[in-house]
Amino acid sequence: MKVAVLLAEGFETIEALTTVDILRRAGVTCNTIGTKSLEVTTSHSIIIKADKVLNEEVYDYDVVVLPGGMPGAVNLRDDEKVNELVKKFYDEGKVVAAICAGPITFGKIGIVNGKNATCYPGFEDQLVGCNYKEELVVVDGNIITGRGPAAAIPFAFEVLKHVAPDKVEQIKKAMLFNS
Known part of the structure; x- marks a missing residue:
């Protein structure tokens, strides 16, 4: 299984890199993919070098992850390549994951309509038709x-x-997450 974490300018550092860190600890192939370039600046002005730049190869992955952060989440939502990718993954039954303001992409492409979902407070109006959960x-x-x-x-x-x-459970124990 391969996971792609999409990085757009202004992404939330913790949300993106925590996901990458935990998946890599478990031995999962998890790549950071810059939507426009290899160098991507986080919402807190940290410059990250992505593993790859978004291209057709991303369709070989099994999961796509969209971090939040501003303006990162808006940059993801407004990128037609990202919208096409997420819609295709969703339609094929692949896992699509988004955190914080990241789910606004899901709202834009209509995949949370009638679904349970959450997001950062204040963005729920963009998750059109979802059953919002706190x-x-x-x-x-x-x-x-x-x-x-x-x-x-x-x-x-x-x-x-x-x-x-x-x-x-192995990774939770090693990270003292259940302590």
Whole structure:
């Protein structure tokens, strides 16, 4: 299983890199993919070098993750390549995951209509037709949504549960997450 974490200018550091960190600890192939270039600046002015730049190869992945952050979430939502990718993954039954303001892409392309979902407070109006939940992490079918930075670790573990369920407890124990 391969996971792609999309990085657009202004992404939330904790949400993106926590997911990458936890998945890599479990031995999952998880690549950061810059939507426009290899160098991407976070919402807190940290410059990150992505593993790859978005291209057709991303369709070979099994999961796509959209971090939040501003203006990162808006940059993802307004990128037609990202919209096409997420819609195709969703339609093929692949896992699509987004946290914080990241789910606004899901709202734009209509995949949360009639689904349970969460996002950062104040963005729920962009999750058109969803059954909004005030929970840290919400799963509905192949859609995983997280509420915000505080949800980064539980969100990452939920993604891990979908790609390497046998590793979840081992990594939680090693990270003292259940302590």
